[in-house]
Amino acid sequence: MESMSLQNRTNTAGDVCPPFFLHVQRDGERTTHRFSKREITLGRSRERDVPLSEKSISRHHVTIEIRDRKVVVIDEGSQNGTWIQGIRVEQGTEAELRPGDVLRIGSFEITVQFLADTTDAGDTHTAEETGHSDGALDTSTFARLIQALNEELDPDRLLTIIVDAAIRTTEAERGFLVLDSRDNASRDRSRSQYEVRVGRNFVGETVSDPLTAISKTIVGECLGDGEPRLTVNAQDDERFSALQSVEDLRLRSVLCVPLRVAGNIEGVLYLDNRLQHHAFDEHDKQLLVVVSDISGVAIRNVRLMQDLTAKNEALVEAHDRVADLAAKLEGRVRKQADELSEVRQELAASRRALGLRHDYRSIVGESEAMQDVFRLLDRYVDSQDPVLVLGESGTGKELIAKALHEQGQRAEGPFVSENCAALPASLLESELFGYAKGAFTGAVRDHKGLFEQAKGGTLFLDEVGDMSADLQSKLLRVLQEREIRPVGASHTIPIDVRLVTATHRDVAALVKSGEFREDLFYRLHVLPLRLPPLRERIGDVPLLVQSILSKACVEARRPVPRISSKALDLLAAHSWPGNVRELENEIRRALLLAEGVIDAEQLSEHIQNPSMQLHDRSPLPAESGTTLPRMVRLLEESEIRRSLKRAEGNKSKAGELLGISRFALQRKLDKYGLDDNGNAASSGADDKSAEEE
Numbered sequence: 001m002e003s004m005s006l007q008n009r010t011n012t013a014g015d016v017c018p019p020f021f022l023h024v025q026r027d028g029e030r031t032t033h034r035f036s037k038r039e040i041t042l043g044r045s046r047e048r049d050v051p052l053s054e055k056s057i058s059r060h061h062v063t064i065e066i067r068d069r070k071v072v073v074i075d076e077g078s079q080n081g082t083w084i085q086g087i088r089v090e091q092g093t094e095a096e097l098r099p100g101d102v103l104r105i106g107s108f109e110i111t112v113q114f115l116a117d118t119t120d121a122g123d124t125h126t127a128e129e130t131g132h133s134d135g136a137l138d139t140s141t142f143a144r145l146i147q148a149l150n151e152e153l154d155p156d157r158l159l160t161i162i163v164d165a166a167i168r169t170t171e172a173e174r175g176f177l178v179l180d181s182r183d184n185a186s187r188d189r190s191r192s193q194y195e196v197r198v199g200r201n202f203v204g205e206t207v208s209d210p211l212t213a214i215s216k217t218i219v220g221e222c223l224g225d226g227e228p229r230l231t232v233n234a235q236d237d238e239r240f241s242a243l244q245s246v247e248d249l250r251l252r253s254v255l256c257v258p259l260r261v262a263g264n265i266e267g268v269l270y271l272d273n274r275l276q277h278h279a280f281d282e283h284d285k286q287l288l289v290v291v292s293d294i295s296g297v298a299i300r301n302v303r304l305m306q307d308l309t310a311k312n313e314a315l316v317e318a319h320d321r322v323a324d325l326a327a328k329l330e331g332r333v334r335k336q337a338d339e340l341s342e343v344r345q346e347l348a349a350s351r352r353a354l355g356l357r358h359d360y361r362s363i364v365g366e367s368e369a370m371q372d373v374f375r376l377l378d379r380y381v382d383s384q385d386p387v388l389v390l391g392e393s394g395t396g397k398e399l400i401a402k403a404l405h406e407q408g409q410r411a412e413g414p415f416v417s418e419n420c421a422a423l424p425a426s427l428l429e430s431e432l433f434g435y436a437k438g439a440f441t442g443a444v445r446d447h448k449g450l451f452e453q454a455k456g457g458t459l460f461l462d463e464v465g466d467m468s469a470d471l472q473s474k475l476l477r478v479l480q481e482r483e484i485r486p487v488g489a490s491h492t493i494p495i496d497v498r499l500v501t502a503t504h505r506d507v508a509a510l511v512k513s514g515e516f517r518e519d520l521f522y523r524l525h526v527l528p529l530r531l532p533p534l535r536e537r538i539g540d541v542p543l544l545v546q547s548i549l550s551k552a553c554v555e556a557r558r559p560v561p562r563i564s565s566k567a568l569d570l571l572a573a574h575s576w577p578g579n580v581r582e583l584e585n586e587i588r589r590a591l592l593l594a595e596g597v598i599d600a601e602q603l604s605e606h607i608q609n610p611s612m613q614l615h616d617r618s619p620l621p622a623e624s625g626t627t628l629p630r631m632v633r634l635l636e637e638s639e640i641r642r643s644l645k646r647a648e649g650n651k652s653k654a655g656e657l658l659g660i661s662r663f664a665l666q667r668k669l670d671k672y673g674l675d676d677n678g679n680a681a682s683s684g685a686d687d688k689s690a691e692e693e
Contacts (some may be wrong), residue, residue: 391531394581413457441490
């Protein structure tokens with residue numbers, strides 16, 4: 001290989017030469033640059049025509065000149081050498097690069113290829129040949145950075161990747177990632193709570209004691225206003241020259257940009273060079289801002305992934321705990337169901353001791369009044385005659401009807417029920433007897449009535465005492481003729497049902513006043529049965545409470561709580577105007593409020609205080625010297641005080657206990673002049689508001 005003196009070099013950089021390609025290859029990756037000028041510079045500096053990002057390469061490493069299609073390589077005094085075909089080009093000398101020769105600089109391999117057709121030289125000026133190849137280098141760097149950030153899920157390794165990428169991108173000597181460890185409340189009072197999470201140098205080594213290697217003032221200012229800091233010579237920069245840390249650290253070039261995560265400044269990327277002035281420029285600052293923004297997104301994604309993983313693990317643990325509790329609860333529920341079955345068997349045995357032929361386990365009761373009911377049921381079950389069940393609302397009249405059906409000869413047939421008070425007369429008629437297609441608007445097809453639907457079974461009509469006079473006459477005809485005529489039909493249909501009716505009203509009094517047909521009364525009253533109200537069978541209250549609790553807990557899949565003797569005494573002392581239905585509502589409500597034990601405080605206020613009971617046997621307001629609004633106010637005030645006490649003054653929770661909103665509760669407090677505990681706010685409060693309701 002021929003060697004030439006540097007003094008004989010001819011500077012023809014400004015001349016145009018035939019276009020050629022410069023192929024640069026490293027680690028299997030190849031980039032191609034196209035030029036049509038005679039002098040091309042290579043080196044680590046970004047000012048070179050072909051920047052080569054590698055620390056072993058000098059900033060101004062080598063120049064390639066084109067001399068009449070001859071390629072000349074000129075070493076510019078590089079530290080680690082320039083090699084052609086394995087032979088080093090001595091510093092300050094030049095050598096020819098023949099066709100097919102490989103020029104090696106660091107780990108880069110470079111070849112030159114002239115275009116076969118040189119006639120289009122005037123069209124070969126591109127952005128790549130006339131300027132730096134920074135764009136290609138930055139695109140490659142950012143592509144690798146984004147790929148690494150996208151794949152890395154470990155927070156510590158991610159921060160290291162960010163710092164190394166920042167060093168490579170700007171060719172810095174050292175790089176640091178500093179996080180602000182202060183909370184939001186203290187950030188205006190302290191400027192020293194910083195944590196250097198990563199400190200690295202350009203060869204990938206960890207910087208020892210990194211907190212003392214940076215200027216905390218520059219870091220603090222960047223965190224404070226969120227603006228990047230760039231100085232090309234900190235020693236002469238009037239912004240920083242007075243700082244002791246700049247002098248102590250012998251800082252020259254410093255670049256510091258904020259690190260934003262989800263819009264919040266959480267730290268900075270800090271780069272420096274202690275040996276060179278002008279190591280960074282505005283282009284480096286812009287690049288580092290981009291790196292910082294990309295890194296902030298990656299950090300946020302890693303945090304979200306960590307949070308999601310933690311929540312998923314917590315969810316799995318919670319699922320396992322719930323499964324374990326469900327298994328234990330299932331065992332308890334099964335045990336309670338077995339115990340309830342045993343109680344029912346014992347109850348059935350006791351009823352057999354009474355000489356009953358049928359099983360009425362669905363009806364709870366052992367009192368003398370209920371024993372009379374069971375004896376009468378035993379006589380009625382096998383009959384086909386109508387049964388009229390009399391009793392107050394909530395005594396269980398439908399249970400009696402079902403027992404007659406289930407224990408009778410029609411048990412295999414359907415059981416159909418209807419509340420006569422719930423439907424208007426015209427609609428009730430079509431429901432009972434059915435209707436033919438076209439009988440009225442909307443009758444698009446034939447419809448079977450309840451009498452026809454209950455064929456071979458039992459039809460239960462509740463609140464028959466509220467039936468209109470016209471419908472009473474039609475029902476009487478059906479019972480006499482044993483056939484029905486659907487509304488709008490011209491034919492009749494025979495019926496085959498056992499009729500059970502019920503009412504809470506005094507039917508005999510209705511007959512006397514002319515509101516109920518006497519002949520229909522006698523048709524329905526063939527087998528009368530009166531159900532006693534709960535106040536006449538107080539001895540059954542404990543049995544009913546236990547049955548209601550067991551049923552509710554099996555439905556809710558929760559253990560049956562214990563009920564205190566005081567609570568049972570209060571329940572037994574109550575008159576129960578709503579009978580068993582009221583008792584069931586009370587027990588279910590107490591079950592929701594109780595935690596293991598139902599005590600007196602879980603019961604309603606009017607049950608805890610018998611004097612507050614309001615039912616049909618209470619004296620009228622005029623007789624007791626007060627008014628209905630006054631009674632309503634007293635009841636509301638009492639319930640408000642009780643709910644606030646249970647909620648420990650929390651109005652939202654108290655409102656939930658009362659079934660109203662927090663705002664509705666506040667309006668009632670203001671209306672009645674009560675404080676936040678439900679007590680009278682002033683002695684001057686009167687009953688005016690209550691009287692006006």
